[in-house]
Amino acid sequence: MTRTLIGTLKSEVEKEVTIQGWVDVSRQQGKMAFFDFHDRSGKVQGIVFGKPEVLEIAQKLKAGYVVEVTGNVHSRPEKMRNEKSENGDIELEVTKIEIISEAEPAPFDMDTELNLDTLLDYRPITLRRDHERAIFKVQAEILVAYRNFLNSEGFTEFQAPKLVGGDAEGGAEVFKVKYFKGVEASLATSPQLYKQIMAGVYERVFAVGPTFRAEKSATTRHLSEISMLDLEMAFIKDHTDVISMVTKLMRAIVEHVNKACAAEIVLLDIPLALTPEAFPVMTLREAQALIKKETGVDKTTEPDLEPEDERFLCDYANKNLGSDFVFVTHFPTKKRPFYTHVDPACPEFTRSFDLLFRGLEMCSGGQRVHRYEDLVQRIKDKGLDPDKFSFYLQAFKHGIPPHGGIGMGLERLTAKLCGVVNVKEATLFPRDINRIDTFTSKEQSTEAEI
Amino acid sequence: MTRTLIGTLKSEVEKEVTIQGWVDVSRQQGKMAFFDFHDRSGKVQGIVFGKPEVLEIAQKLKAGYVVEVTGNVHSRPEKMRNEKSENGDIELEVTKIEIISEAEPAPFDMDTELNLDTLLDYRPITLRRDHERAIFKVQAEILVAYRNFLNSEGFTEFQAPKLVGGDAEGGAEVFKVKYFKGVEASLATSPQLYKQIMAGVYERVFAVGPTFRAEKSATTRHLSEISMLDLEMAFIKDHTDVISMVTKLMRAIVEHVNKACAAEIVLLDIPLALTPEAFPVMTLREAQALIKKETGVDKTTEPDLEPEDERFLCDYANKNLGSDFVFVTHFPTKKRPFYTHVDPACPEFTRSFDLLFRGLEMCSGGQRVHRYEDLVQRIKDKGLDPDKFSFYLQAFKHGIPPHGGIGMGLERLTAKLCGVVNVKEATLFPRDINRIDTFTSKEQSTEAEI
Known part of the structure; x- marks a missing residue:
């Protein structure tokens, strides 16, 4: 018999269907048995009564068992309906059960x-x-x-x-x-040099x-292995073109997730992200001035934001600026990698930015150096050896437009969109100093909350 | 001025536009200069004449220069048209050139x-x-x-x-x-164990x-680093369900590439792949019998196909069966990994397959063992230690449906679709025993053609 996906059962009322899936819950009540089944498409309740030969198999079923179940789909009586639960207005009257795989609890x-x-x-x-x-x-x-948006923008x-x-970047x-x-x-540690090469292609x-x-x-x-979403775009005037593109990207991601994961958002019980048409943009120094004004804490000469600053800025933007995203620009030249473009108007700062989301740095980006001589000089200024970059430097020696881009951690974005505190909960198989699936040594350290 | 993409110039005839792109070719003829420009969207020819101040800049341009060019789009006179070349019926009369980046040849x-x-x-x-x-x-x-097809199939x-x-798999x-x-x-070396875990999710x-x-x-x-396309699907009856899905997948890929890369296919000068509704399927032993019958070479007891056999079978299928793809099934149990499902009808062979395309093994796949006890036994039979697989084995202990899937090398598929001989030409930055971008040692070995 052809398998019917549980997610489509509503359109099969008063018909006989065969489903395949897992037993989630199994309850026996005398000559009756109740089950919650799920497959990749949804959940449904099944009921066995008045069929001794089916009940005999039903009594073996435990959570985790994989089964093929044939039965008739019925509308539940009005008072038995559970509007909050998926398929809460139908049930499956089970006529046959076949155990496909057994399971330990x-x-x-x-x-x-x-x-x-x-x-x-x-x-x-x-x-x-x-x-x-x-x-x-x-x-x-x-x-x-992410991919649909970028493909539609010609990426x-x-x-x-x-x-x-080698560890050319240091x-x-x-x-x-x-x-x-x-x-x-x-x-x-990043596809940075390759994506700049590819921006030339x-x-x-x-x-x-x-x-x-x-x-x-x-x-x-922190994770040892991160899934990175990287992009790079050429023919920009400066980092603000990248900021515009990333704003549209993040709005597209949030909009798609809200639509495609409506049920998941309810289940995770998270507020929809605030994504105004333009996200707030402030320089590092402006951000630090704001922190000083609002909290009295003076960090106006610090070279970077600390986690508490990121949390403050996001909280502030959420409450006062109607945005869960904040761009902070112009990090010090000394603190950014050699490929970061300096702002000619204030050379101690760069055309770089971080995008903060719900208290956490989500991505880093900016305009890159595109003139060959400048790039070689910047490599030397950072105490690195241009010879080690000869492969990469070809892209610049042979003509590349002004360009810029970002790198964004998929796990961080997932965590913040799903409202989970630890990025490891948003990583299928997280690796860190202590763990590759199982602990890598007997000495297990505890999570430090920083 | 707003940038116009070269690919859209045909709809800008008799208008003034500004393009940004690279100089491909530059030719000076007295008081005239001719250029081929390209950007990400296309190519166009530009002409400078009668404008001494523009000609002065034009004379500096060499291949690789990045420029912003303003000019008027004209239809070419009938006899000057080049129908074979992109935008061969228009040209840009250049009125202004700005050099964005210089380039060495x-x-x-x-x-x-x-x-x-x-x-x-x-x-x-x-x-x-x-x-x-x-x-x-x-x-x-x-x-x-690949992604669009699989998403549409509920993956x-x-x-x-x-x-x-660890190297659990050996x-x-x-x-x-x-x-x-x-x-x-x-x-x-493969995401195999993880995708089986995920098939349980x-x-x-x-x-x-x-x-x-x-x-x-x-x-x-061969490559040291391969981009793999993996899939796994549960609730299958056996490997033939995977074969059906992979057939639809390959047809969808070929159809999409033919459409989205029409110009590239012309440029690469490759025949369209033959993709009948069902690809030929033969067991290893049937394939070997065919080889013997057609070539006289007896390999009917060999445990695997050799590269020359793969080439023969593909050639045969192309000429006689109207297909550039061939499935070969039932490789010996001894030769396949522990997770491969044995065929109960002939236990010395497995429910496994290779998909050959244009003379090369494109992917390997099959049904996997899904019963916990069987899997533990198979691990032991292969001389491996079940304790090292305890993380993975959880998925089986707690109930998993029959499942199967494939792994496919993106570079091999690209190479065969593009008609290039060496898989390294279909790899952006290939790594092998001698090379990570540049040679890893001075001792450079030559490519062995096997």
Whole structure:
């Protein structure tokens, strides 16, 4: 018999159907049995009564069992309807059950709040919870929106390599790989240099893929392996063109997720993100002046924002500016990588920006240096060796337009859109200093909340 | 002035426009200058005459220069039209040129056939050639089609981790990574175990991402880093359900690429792929019997196909069966990984398959073992330790439906769709035993054609 997806059962009332799915809940009441079934498309309640041969099989079913169930779809009587629950106005009168796979019960109650270690130790089964399924549905739809929007704006997707020749960029902690013939390679901390090369090929490019950082910190924000959403666009006048594009991108993502994940948003119980047509934009110094004015704390000479500043600014923008997103621009030249374009109007600051969302830095970006001589000089100024960048520098020696872009962590965006506190909850299989699926050593450190 | 994309100039005839792009060709003829310009959307010819101040700037322009050009769009006189060339019926009468970025000429003629090492040594500029831009446009559109098709079939995309805890699977050569606290991690050779876990969560899942193989061979088929397209689907009756889905997928990809890359297909000069509604399916033993019958060579007891067999079968299918794709099923149980489902009708063979395309194995797939006890036994039979798979095995202990799927190399598919011989030409930044962008050692080995 052809399988009917549970999500379509409403249009099968008074018909016989066969569904395939998992048993979520199983309750026996004398000569009756009640079940909640789910498949990828939805949930439904099933009832067995008056069929001893079916009841005999029904009594074996426990949560996690995979079954094929044939039955008749009925409208529930008015008073039995549960408007809040999916398919709460129908039920399946079961006439046949076939067990496809048996299952052991989970070693904990699937419906309770689990601590992070349990959640991650048992990822293959905790991911089956409604809450987790909702988070990673949102994550999948973020990607749909990200790609659809960028494709519609003339961007071309490309595959950035992850094995790189050396730690040319310096800075972030880098994982080392044993390559061939005793050579040591590195895992890419960013596709930055490749996406600039690709901006010279297709003007507008984007990439989705893992990046790796040997972060020694075990915080709610850090991971060893991050899924990065990168984009780069050429023929810009300055970083404000990138800000405009990213504003449209974030609005497109939020709008798509609100639509495609309506049920998940209800389940996760999160407010819709505030996305005005233009997001607030302030320089670092303006942001720090605002913090001083509002809180009395003087950070007006600090070179960067601290996590508490990011939280303050987002809170302020949410309450006073009608936006959950805030751009902060003009970070100091000293603090930004060599490829960041200096602002000629104030050379100690750069045409760079961070985008903050719900208290957290979501992405970094800006205009890049595009003149060959300037770039070589900037590499030297940072104490790096231009020879190590010879492959990359070809793109500049042979003509590249002004360009800029961003890198954005998919997990952070997912976490903030889903209202989960720890970025690891928004990562399917998070890796950090202590864990690759299971703990990497017996010495388990606790999460530091920074 | 607002930028007009070159691809839209045909609708701007007799209007003044400003374009931004690269100079491809520059020719001076006395008081006239001719240019070919390109941007991400297309190409156009520009002409300067009778404007000494513009001609002065025009004379500086060389290939690679990035410029902003203002001018008037004209229809070309009938006899000056070039129907074969893009925008061959219009030209831009240039009134103003602004140099955005200067460029050194490439150290070789960009239009000649380049040997592989030159092509890769100068990737940042060779990628700007029409031929290379066409290949990676096709690659980007393969991904658009892959995701759109799978999303429409109810698949959910997920991010598979690349840092893995150990070489649990054995088999393929694995790169080792120095993780934290002296722990050694590995780079994933496949997302296999994770996509099976995810099939237990969303039934139908797919992933796109890099996988890593420490392949010591330097052939036209091997890479150290591969972009893999993976999918897994649950509630299948056996491997034939996967074959049906993959057939629809490949037809959707070919159809989309033919449409979205019509100009690129002309430029690459490749025949359209033959994709009948059902692709030929034969068991390994049937394929070997066919080879024996047609060529006289007896390989009827071999455990696998050799490259020459794959080429023969594809050639045969192209000429006799109207298909550029061929499925070969039922590889020996001994030769396939532990998770491959045995065919109960002939237990020395598996419900596995390879999909061949234009002479090359494009993807491997099949039904997977889904019963917990069977899986533990298969792991033991392969001489592996079930304890090392405890994380993965949770998905099976707690109930998973019958499922199967495939993994497919994006670069191989791109190469065969674009008619390039070496998979490295279909890889933006190929890594192999000798190369990570530049050569990793002075000892450069030559490509072995196997």
